Amino acid sequence: MLLAQVYLQRATREFDQLYSYLVPEELSPQLAVGSLVSVPFGRGNSERQAWVAALAEAGENKLADQDFTLKSIGSILAPPLLREDQFLLAQEMRRRYFCSISQALNLMAPQVLLSTGAKTQRYAYLTDPDEAVDLLEEGSLRSMGQVRVLEFLLEVEEASLQEIMAACGVSRSVLDTLRKKGLIANYNKEVARETVSREIVEAEKSVPILNSGQAEALASLLETNSDTGKAGSEYLLFGVTGSGKTEVYLRAAEQVLGQGKDVLILVPEISLTPLICDRIESRFGQNAAVLHSRLSPGERYDQWQSIRSGQKHLVAGARSAVFAPLKDIGLIVIDEEQEASYKSERTPRYDSLDVARIRSRMHGSKLLLASATPSVESYYRSQTGRAKLLTLSQRAGGASLPHCEVVDMRKEMAFDPATVISRPLKDALAETFARKEQAMIFLNRRGNASFRLCQDCGYIHKCSNCEVSMTDHLNPHQPQQHLLICHYCGKIEKAPTVCPACGSEHFGPYGLGTQQAERVLQELFPEQKILRMDLDTTSGRFGHSKILGAFARKEADLLVGTQMIAKGHDFPDVTTVGILAADLMLGQTDYLAEERCFQLLAQAAGRAGRRGQTGQVLIQSFNPENFVIQAALRQDYQAFYEEEIRKRRVLAYPPFRDLGVVTISSHSQSSARYVARQLESELRYLVEKNKLGQQLSYFSAQPAPIPRLRKRWRYRLLLKSPSRELLTRCLNYLNQLKIPEQVSVACDINPKHWA
Ligand code: ADP
Ligand code: ZN
Ligand code: ZN
Numbered sequence: 001m002l003l004a005q006v007y008l009q010r011a012t013r014e015f016d017q018l019y020s021y022l023v024p025e026e027l028s029p030q031l032a033v034g035s036l037v038s039v040p041f042g043r044g045n046s047e048r049q050a051w052v053a054a055l056a057e058a059g060e061n062k063l064a065d066q067d068f069t070l071k072s073i074g075s076i077l078a079p080p081l082l083r084e085d086q087f088l089l090a091q092e093m094r095r096r097y098f099c100s101i102s103q104a105l106n107l108m109a110p111q112v113l114l115s116t117g118a119k120t121q122r123y124a125y126l127t128d129p130d131e132a133v134d135l136l137e138e139g140s141l142r143s144m145g146q147v148r149v150l151e152f153l154l155e156v157e158e159a160s161l162q163e164i165m166a167a168c169g170v171s172r173s174v175l176d177t178l179r180k181k182g183l184i185a186n187y188n189k190e191v192a193r194e195t196v197s198r199e200i201v202e203a204e205k206s207v208p209i210l211n212s213g214q215a216e217a218l219a220s221l222l223e224t225n226s227d228t229g230k231a232g233s234e235y236l237l238f239g240v241t242g243s244g245k246t247e248v249y250l251r252a253a254e255q256v257l258g259q260g261k262d263v264l265i266l267v268p269e270i271s272l273t274p275l276i277c278d279r280i281e282s283r284f285g286q287n288a289a290v291l292h293s294r295l296s297p298g299e300r301y302d303q304w305q306s307i308r309s310g311q312k313h314l315v316a317g318a319r320s321a322v323f324a325p326l327k328d329i330g331l332i333v334i335d336e337e338q339e340a341s342y343k344s345e346r347t348p349r350y351d352s353l354d355v356a357r358i359r360s361r362m363h364g365s366k367l368l369l370a371s372a373t374p375s376v377e378s379y380y381r382s383q384t385g386r387a388k389l390l391t392l393s394q395r396a397g398g399a400s401l402p403h404c405e406v407v408d409m410r411k412e413m414a415f416d417p418a419t420v421i422s423r424p425l426k427d428a429l430a431e432t433f434a435r436k437e438q439a440m441i442f443l444n445r446r447g448n449a450s451f452r453l454c455q456d457c458g459y460i461h462k463c464s465n466c467e468v469s470m471t472d473h474l475n476p477h478q479p480q481q482h483l484l485i486c487h488y489c490g491k492i493e494k495a496p497t498v499c500p501a502c503g504s505e506h507f508g509p510y511g512l513g514t515q516q517a518e519r520v521l522q523e524l525f526p527e528q529k530i531l532r533m534d535l536d537t538t539s540g541r542f543g544h545s546k547i548l549g550a551f552a553r554k555e556a557d558l559l560v561g562t563q564m565i566a567k568g569h570d571f572p573d574v575t576t577v578g579i580l581a582a583d584l585m586l587g588q589t590d591y592l593a594e595e596r597c598f599q600l601l602a603q604a605a606g607r608a609g610r611r612g613q614t615g616q617v618l619i620q621s622f623n624p625e626n627f628v629i630q631a632a633l634r635q636d637y638q639a640f641y642e643e644e645i646r647k648r649r650v651l652a653y654p655p656f657r658d659l660g661v662v663t664i665s666s667h668s669q670s671s672a673r674y675v676a677r678q679l680e681s682e683l684r685y686l687v688e689k690n691k692l693g694q695q696l697s698y699f700s701a702q703p704a705p706i707p708r709l710r711k712r713w714r715y716r717l718l719l720k721s722p723s724r725e726l727l728t729r730c731l732n733y734l735n736q737l738k739i740p741e742q743v744s745v746a747c748d749i750n751p752k753h754w755a
Contacts, residue, residue, distance in 0.1 A: 001058040002028045004073060006039060006050035007087075007101050013736075016100040018053060022072040031055065033087075034080035034308070034325070036109075037073050049077060051105055053087045081109045081308055083325045085362050092358055096728060098735045098747040099348035107348065108323040109304065120188040124175060125158040126150070127185050135183075136477040144490035145170035146178055153184065161186070207283075210251070214244045217390040221252050221368060233360060236337075236382040237370040239392030240401070240635065241606035245370045246276060248392070249333045250283060252368070257287065257313055261330025261365070265316040266352060268339040268567070275570060276335065280316045291317030291324070319344065322352045322359070329363040332356045336567070337369035337378055338599055340752040349748045353378075372606065373599040373637060376644050380655045402577070402608040402615035404633045406624045420512060420520045425578045425618045429521075432576040433528055433557055439576040441560045442604040443517050444584055446534040447471040450511030452484065454499035459507075461500070465489045467708040472509040476536065482509070488755075489710045512581060518560045525558070533561035566604040575615045577608040582621040582629060589705070590754035591653045594628050598640045601632035652720060659750050660719035660727045662734055663704055666743040669713040675743045676701035676715035679734050683717065686733060696721045696730065706755045724749070 002023040008015055021039055023031055031037070033052055041048040082105065090104035097104075126132050132150045141147050148168035153159065159167070161175055168174075178184045210218065221235055237245050253263045267276055277290050289303045289312040306312050308325040315324040319342055322332075334342070334356060342352040353369070360367040369378055369387070382389035395401070405424075412422040421429075432439045451469040452461045460469050463486035470484035472495060482495035499507040509516075518532045533547045548569060551559045559565055585597035601619065608615025621629050631640035649656055662679060666672040680701045687696055697720045704714035717734075721727040731747040739745060 002031075003056050003058050003070070004031065004037070004052050005054040005056075006037065006052050006073075007090075007105060008039075008041065009036070009049040009051060009102055009106070011100060011102045013100060016094075016102060019050070020070055022070045023055070024072050027073060027076055030076055030079070031073075032080045033084050034082035035076055036078040036081065038075050038077055039073055040071050045071070047074065051082060051087075054084075079305070081304055081325065083308065083327065085359075086323070086325060088362065089323075089355070089358060093348055093350060093355070095732065096354070096749075097348040097350045098731060103348050107320060107350075108325070120190055121160045121162070122186055123158050123160050123189040124153065124164060124179075124184045124186050126153045127182060129154060132183060133477070137475070139475045139478060139481050139483050139492070139494055142492055143174070144485055144492060145174040147492070149174060149178060150183065160189070208244075208247065210247065211244065211394075213239075213392045213394065214248050217248050217392060218251055220388065220390055221248070221366065222255055234357070234367045234381070234387040235369070235390055236374060236378055236387045237368055237390045237392070238374055238379075238382075238637075239372060240395060241372045241603070242395045243372070243392035244395075245372075245392060246279065246335070248390075249335070249368055249370060250279065252331060252366075253284075253314060253333070256330040256366075257284075259330060261313075261328050262326040263314045263331045263333070264321065264324060264326060264329055264356075264359075265314070265333045266321055266335065266342070266356070267316060267318060268336045268341050269318055277316065280314070284314050287312060288314040288316060289324075291315065291321045319352050322355045329359065329365040331366050331368065332360050333368045333370065335370050337371045338373055338375040338595075340596075343752040345751065345753055347746065349746070349751070351750075373602045376595055376641060376648065377655045379641055380645060400614050401635055402605060402617045404605055404617040404619065404635065406629060406633055407618055407620045408624050409620050409622045412620075420517060420580070421524060421578070422618075422620055425620065426524060428576050428616060428618055429525065429558070429578070433525065435575075437575040438551070438554065438556075438571060438573045439558050439578065440565055440571075440574055440604075440607055441517060441521065441558065441578045441580060442562075442566055442600075443512065443514050443560070443580040444562055444600065445511070445513045445581070446515070446536055446562050447473045447485065447487075447513035448482065448515040449509030449513050451509070452495060452507060453510050454501060454504050455506035455508075456504035457499060457502040459499050459501035461496070463489060463491055465491055465708075465711045467706055471513065473513075473536070474515050488706070514560055514562060517580060521558065521560060528557040529555065530558045530560060531556040533559060533565050535562070535564075538564070563600055566600055566607065569607070571607070574607055577604055577615065577617045579604050579617070579619045582619050582632075583623055583626075586623065586626065586628060591648070591651070592752065592754075594640075594644055594647075598628050598632055598637075598644075601629070602635060602637070605632065605635065654750055657720045657722055658724045658727050660721070660731050661748045661751055662717040662719070662731065663714055663746045663748070664701075664716070664743060665704075665709075665712040665714045665746075667712055668742060671740060671743050672713045672715050673701075675739050675745070676717065678739075679717055679737070679745070682734065682737060683719070683730070686730060692726070692730075695723055695726055704755065709755065 004021050004023050005018045006021060007018060031052060033055060035052045037050055037052055038047050039050045086108050090101045093099060093104040094101050132154060135141055136150060149164055149170060152164060152168050217237060237248060239245050256263050280288055281290055289307050291303060307315055310327060315321055315326060334353060337353065344350050356367055381387040407422045407424050412419045429439055449472040452472055461484055462468065463470050466486055466488045468488055470486050473483045473485050475481040475483050484493045484495045498505050514532055514534050518530055522530055531547055531551055538544050550556060552571060554573060579601060582601060585600060586593055605617040608617050619629060619633060623629060627643045664672050664676040683698055687693055699718045701715050701717050704716040707714055719727060719730060727749060735747050
């Protein structure tokens with residue numbers, strides 16, 4: 001008799017464990033570890049979905065326990081989607097990321113469950129497109145989520161709910177609200193499973209011959225470790241943009257595939273890195289599964305299945321692709337390893353680098369991190385022997401580094417206090433356009449202005465759901481109209497024209513955003529065509545590629561945008577890059593601000609002159625002497641690193657200490673505060689009882705940096721320790737304490753976003 005051990009697919013904490021079931025004779029041939037099954041559960045035998053984690057013959061294993069009162073599995077819902085080692089990974093994730101096994105497993109088979117076996121899908125369409133246009137023009141919708149959905153449906157007419165949620169970044173409740181308002185309607189659409197084959201990408205014309213630096217890096221990467229006879233583990237491939245890092249890891253991937261092993265390549269965000277995906281598809285063809293974030297659920301399911309069944313041996317994708325069910329991984333590559341998007345900010349709060357390290361240990365594979373501006377933590381690993389540093393020191397195609405200069409905005413403001421574009425930048429742009437070349441202007445803040453302020457009484461308009469100021473936007477559907485938008489909860493209000501506090505008319509927008517920069521630039525250069533790219537212009541199905549494509553085809557002379565334009569795109573005719581308000585990023589208070597600023601400045605600068613011509617970069621700053629600006633100016637990572645690591649050591653920040661953050665939140669301020677204090681005293685007790693004072697420090701419970709978010713009050717406990725293991729254990733202890741239902745507790749280690 002065959003027995004199966006299963007995890008429930010949606011288990012509360014109490015039921016987050018293995019359960020044994022009998023396997024009926026007729027199911028046993030198809031059943032395998034990783035199958036999704038339906039089981040009767042609990043006293044009422046209600047039907048539940050579950051993952052098969054292990055199989056054993058009765059009597060063979062102590063799990064069998066001769067228990068013939070066991071219930072039987074009802075049916076098989078889906079063929080195997082997970083592999084055995086992924087259940088071990090899920091157990092490890094529960095411990096490290098304070099989640100349940102079922103939450104971890106759901107990450108590993110994303111969206112699949114929703115579409116298993118379904119012949120129809122829920123679709124939505126606009127009941128009255130004209131009314132949608134009216135509402136957008138009036139600016140009378142109350143949330144950004146609703147705006148994005150209407151804009152999306154105006155563009156594509158109809159789409160599955162899954163696709164809308166993914167494309168617009170909204171939850172189901174936004175769709176429900178729109179349906180209740182009568183703006184959208186749903187129906188069930190028959191869906192034939194789309195086949196995965198996409199348009200065949202043209203094969204790369206020629207594969208370059210590696211230069212000596214690349215050849216050396218590739219050789220050390222592929223070398224087996226002579227001490228252990230095993231493949232060595234972690235590498236950091238460090239080289240400026242264009243130094244040929246991608247070429248090196250694609251070659252390594254070819255070799256590893258040639259040895260019959262699998263390869264996993266992680267890239268930050270597929271929509272922002274179309275080039276690399278094309279390169280992978282054209283080089284590896286049918287052997288590669290590229291997991292685009294906008295695959296339909298059916299396509300994603302098919303891709304996953306083809307990976308699990310061993311048809312695909314190379315997987316490329318964003319953060320969650322780290323869970324792809326490959327069988328025998330020989331190489332894991334993490335491109336742009338410094339990117340914050342590798343860290344999930346939702347439960348389970350995992351870090352893909354961390355998960356990749358666990359998987360590479362489980363599979364005995366190599367782990368390669370690649371970056372032009374490595375995170376301080378990763379570079380530190382390479383300096384302390386935990387990773388091997390591979391350096392590429394010149395640009396591969398022979399292009400030279402751009403000429404960088406800083407513009408002192410204190411002088412520019414003294415000349416004209418309303419300066420947005422400094423005189424040197426204006427001149428540089430004019431010359432660029434005269435030569436029929438292209439330029440990019442980078443500003444890391446979207447919207448028209450950062451906030452609205454009253455000059456008479458100092459009132460700043462804040463969101464009623466969150467303790468943050470609302471951002472001033474021009475309504476894209478009605479450019480005369482100013483809207484105030486909360487960038488945290490998406491709430492929209494029409495901007496008041498007089499101060500709501502004192503009635504003064506001196507109530508206006510302050511602080512430059514991309515919309516305003518675009519307008520100012522258009523006034524300066526009325527002849528030039530300007531495109532803008534930020535979150536507000538890219539919500540449609542192909543928003544990114546439309547703008548990038550138009551710019552690449554030289555349909556515009558200038559691209560203005562947020563960090564989205566700083567990354568990965570290769571525009572050979574861009575010779576001038578301007579960076580506005582570089583200091584904005586330094587103004588943030590968390591310990592990662594300098595690192596983020598350096599990375600963005602260096603990346604933005606790297607956009608200039610990628611081929612042929614030498615580019616120029618102008619950085620506008622009020623702190624031209626700041627070490628971050630100075631290092632970025634000279635494209636000197638080393639100088640930045642030395643100063644930054646010194647600071648981290650002195651202030652006891654990562655990589656010298658790990659930071660544990662416990663966020664306690666509730667609609668009731670008093671409940672949140674009460675639980676926060678309670679956890680603090682539990683922690684104090686734990687530390688005193690076990691004499692942990694030497695290895696663990698903590699700070700008393702405080703309101704979080706954003707003390708109220710989406711109507712929830714938030715408090716925070718901060719822990720510091722040189723031992724990740726100790727920190728993990730303490731957080732697990734706090735996480736399992738019983739707390740009132742209306743309060744939620746979230747634990748995280750080294751978060752990338754501090755809110
Ligand atoms: P990175 O990943 O460091 O930005 P890439 O590998 O994308 O660098 O290389 C940048 C450009 O140089 C690409 O167009 C690539 O095809 C080209 N390239 C890479 N290696 C070589 C080489 N050895 N010889 C000539 N061109 C190369
Ligand atoms: Zn006022
Ligand atoms: Zn808000």
